[in-house]
Amino acid sequence: MKNEPLLRKLGAFVALSEAEISVIDRLHKRRRTFVAGRDLVHQGQSDQAAYILMSGWACSYKILQDGQRQIVDFQIPGDFLGLRSVLLHMSDHSIEPVTDIEVTEVHVSDLLGAFAQTPRLATAVLWAASRDEAMVVEHLVDIGRRDAAERMGHFLLELGSRLTLVGMGSKAGYDCPLTQYLLADAMGLSAVHVNRVLRQLREAGLVTFRDGHVTFDNYERLTEFADFDPTYLDQIGPLLA
Amino acid sequence: MKNEPLLRKLGAFVALSEAEISVIDRLHKRRRTFVAGRDLVHQGQSDQAAYILMSGWACSYKILQDGQRQIVDFQIPGDFLGLRSVLLHMSDHSIEPVTDIEVTEVHVSDLLGAFAQTPRLATAVLWAASRDEAMVVEHLVDIGRRDAAERMGHFLLELGSRLTLVGMGSKAGYDCPLTQYLLADAMGLSAVHVNRVLRQLREAGLVTFRDGHVTFDNYERLTEFADFDPTYLDQIGPLLA
DNA sequence: CGCCTAGTTGAGGTAAGTCAATTCACGTGG
């Protein structure tokens, strides 16, 4: 259980006691799998369960009336799925597995019960939620104020940073199951423009995204080009002894 | 103290006991004021205090290297300022008062101590943070997938909804101290385009924004035009007895 | 073999940006 991704993530924030670890363990009751492409959570559903992603990639998104969609974030192992839906008692977004995924289901009552038993767990979850929000905010800045090439570069760097933290990537690159259509919906661009921008970045010798793999051809120069500052993702050590 | 805006907001989520209310009261130790335009929190600062906004408007934003800025959200009374900065031990954004504001300062240690005493308070704050995140997400969708006119309409409706909840607006309209420059930085547009879009909405008989006041000329039609769905902001009653 | 999905590229259209000039309200000092 020491490799359990949520423990690793929360452990970076609070030094968890044995008692707290066992409370978290008891949250992982029901293990489930979902196939790529079939939504776990639908926009508008109420009283939903939350999940902890154990393996695979997912994305959370919103659909507009005219059928367009905006992907808000991608989730990788250790991330919560649908935590906000549970707390707000209504899902304001949908969640779709990008690949086949494994999750454990967490019931609201169990989660709130765990908070009552160990308040430090509540603090740790609040920290994790803040970190997620910081990523959404960075994404917002991306879309609002960076042009397509900077935006794409920044996004690929951020994803690399997150994956590196969980041992799934490095400054050399990482495996990435996203299609250009998914990228387009995440970046607020059209799929054809994503293609052009990827070509541009490749020809500039910055990054190459091909056959499900991202390769950083020049990490330093890309970082500068995309104005990327990873401090908000960096975690120095447990902040709460 | 019954009118204290944070109590009112959290009270919508959990039915607070006398003991919990007094814990919250004790958080409001130091009252401070800040003048419009002078930042409270700077991007990159560490170990910052958090604040609860008592009166006035503020905005949180990020500056890019080329000097452009993106406003992430506006804060109105009852909202936290810099809560994320405190939990992440590093501010990833700046906060500027839009008008002169009154706040109460909250120290991290006091907040975490309050969580330990009353876990339900932690849950309530997590709920408030989730609600904030939901607004950021909606803003992200705005910028990513709506054209300038829809975006502006949606934004003005959302602001109206939030203000109505705290008694500062209605379906007729509300007072709004934002300039077209602030709007531009929030919507990811240029100031001149904001001006054109406002004219367009006014001439279409949907909304009028003039002299610091927003008037909904046709609330229904604007709601439809902007694809606005307020459910994620609505609060039916205490969810946690 | 043929279909389907993902990716690639070209040609032409459009929403929004930039630059620039003008107005207006307001405050301040001569």
Add this chain to the structure above:
DNA sequence: CCACGTGAATTGACTTACCTCAACTAGGCG
């Protein structure tokens, strides 16, 4: 009292980044 400066709003002319439509390629799989 008026000249002046400053910040916000307004409008026009021109540019550009990104979109749409459309055609074509390449791999995977029944």
